[in-house]
Amino acid sequence: MTNQNVVVPDTKSGISLPMVRLSGSSIFPATAQKPPTAPGTGGGGCISLSAKKKLLLENLEINGGGGAAKINSWVDSMRASSPTHMKSSSQSLSEDQQLPWQQHQQQITLPSALDNFDQIMEASRGKQIVMFLDYDGTLSPIVDDPDRAFMSKKMRTTVRRLATCFPTAIVSGRCRDKVYKFVRLAELYYAGSHGMDIKGPEKGSKYTKGTQGTEPVICQPASEFLPMIDEVFKELVAKTKLTPGAKVENNKFCVSVHFRCVEEKKWSEVAEAVKSVLNKYPKLRLSQGRKVLEIRPTIKWDKGKALEFLLESLGEYCACFLSGFANCTDVFPIYIGDDRTDEDAFKVLKEREQGFGILVSKVAKDTNASYSLQEPTQASLHDLFHNYCFLGNNNYY
Numbered sequence: 030m031t032n033q034n035v036v037v038p039d040t041k042s043g044i045s046l047p048m049v050r051l052s053g054s055s056i057f058p059a060t061a062q063k064p065p066t067a068p069g070t071g072g073g074g075c076i077s078l079s080a081k082k083k084l085l086l087e088n089l090e091i092n093g094g095g096g097a098a099k100i101n102s103w104v105d106s107m108r109a110s111s112p113t114h115m116k117s118s119s120q121s122l123s124e125d126q127q128l129p130w131q132q133h134q135q136q137i138t139l140p141s142a143l144d145n146f147d148q149i150m151e152a153s154r155g156k157q158i159v160m161f162l163d164y165d166g167t168l169s170p171i172v173d174d175p176d177r178a179f180m181s182k183k184m185r186t187t188v189r190r191l192a193t194c195f196p197t198a199i200v201s202g203r204c205r206d207k208v209y210k211f212v213r214l215a216e217l218y219y220a221g222s223h224g225m226d227i228k229g230p231e232k233g234s235k236y237t238k239g240t241q242g243t244e245p246v247i248c249q250p251a252s253e254f255l256p257m258i259d260e261v262f263k264e265l266v267a268k269t270k271l272t273p274g275a276k277v278e279n280n281k282f283c284v285s286v287h288f289r290c291v292e293e294k295k296w297s298e299v300a301e302a303v304k305s306v307l308n309k310y311p312k313l314r315l316s317q318g319r320k321v322l323e324i325r326p327t328i329k330w331d332k333g334k335a336l337e338f339l340l341e342s343l344g345e346y347c348a349c350f351l352s353g354f355a356n357c358t359d360v361f362p363i364y365i366g367d368d369r370t371d372e373d374a375f376k377v378l379k380e381r382e383q384g385f386g387i388l389v390s391k392v393a394k395d396t397n398a399s400y401s402l403q404e405p406t407q408a409s410l411h412d413l414f415h416n417y418c419f420l421g422n423n424n425y426y
């Protein structure tokens with residue numbers, strides 16, 4: 030494999046993003062496959078906003094907007110990330126007050142991925158499944174201390190086995206090294222920092238050998254933001270140190286500010302701290318996960334883009350090794366995740382009409398996924414992975 034430097038122009042910031050990617054890989058076209066519409070999704074259309082409203086929302090998302098009203102809407106949105114508040118919060122806000130991720134989707138109850146396994150298998154029949162797995166809340170249970178979100182031994186064994194059946198990638202908001210330390214499986218692809226730090230399996234892996242070279246796939250589209258992120262991390266640590274329970278995590282290309290252990294009446298203090306820092310950095314924006322506010326570069330890169338990049342890279346592998354799989358219509362991505370940031374990937378799959386998104390959640394949520402897995406996920410995931418490996422279409426290995 031010969032690595033090649035390519036430049037991805039970022040239309041919003043005008044910055045060009047250097048990255049290293051596989052040469053000669055093919056991009057799977059958007060209309061590769063049309064899986065059956067999952068029951069309950071009604072095709073899952075997004076509500077289109079007026080251009081003006083869109084602009085307003087983009088501004089809010091990018092630089093934090095301004096004023097106390099916005100802080101209130103942030104706090105409401107923070108409440109919405111807690112299942113006990115799930116129903117009330119986004120519904121009680123007017124459209125202008127809602128954050129962008131609260132607007133585009135419909136709240137729906139999805140069909141179960143386990144109960145409808147036959148349907149998923151039918152849609153993927155004769156195709157190469159590629160697995161994309163979120164880490165926190167999917168492979169590991171949600172816990173109070175982010176540094177102790179360990180994956181069980183059983184889950185590691187299951188994922189290892191899954192990776193012998195299908196090309197498998199972990200896509201996480203965490204920094205890549207950290208998520209690797211938790212997962213410890215060298216044969217996987219890893220996309221850390223919400224996809225801004227991608228690395229393929231080490232040389233010699235089944236999924237790299239033969240693709241013309243020995244170097245793993247690498248993609249770091251936000252590398253120029255490293256010093257800025259470091260600075261922001263330090264500022265946020267200083268600004269939140271007096272808020273009991275607040276924790277700031279350096280995820281290399283993005284920063285997480287955790288409020289899981291902060292008393293609810295202090296959440297506005299956390300939001301204020303984040304907003305005051307964000308206001309100084311117009312090239313950074315805010316996104317939100319499960320009781321966490323995340324600051325990241327404004328570049329148009331997220332878990333959805335990471336998924337597309339990996340599909341492209343894996344396309345080379347598939348084309349090289351799987352006779353009859355030289356073309357993208359034969360690839361069936363399955364993305365499993367629990368978080369708002371996973372929605373970017375679900376959306377890509379829906380738009381490409383290729384594969385399925387599976388949302389890990391016990392409650393109805395705004396989503397672009399097609400199926401769901403109930404929490405606690407561990408048992409359901411084991412069952413699902415077992416089904417894929419032993420009942421599914423793994424007849425290429």
Ligand SMILES: O=P(O)(O)OC[C@H]1O[C@H](O[C@H]2O[C@H](CO)[C@@H](O)[C@H](O)[C@H]2O)[C@H](O)[C@@H](O)[C@@H]1O
Pocket residue numbers: 163164165166170171172173174175176178200201202203278280285287289318319320321323368370
């Ligand atoms: O994309 P993911 O792999 O799901 O990572 C998203 C964030 O996950 C972590 O935070 C979440 O899990 C913690 C441990 O269970 C929990 O304490 C926290 O409240 C959750 O938001 C991680 O710490 C973040 O850096 C990731 O961005």
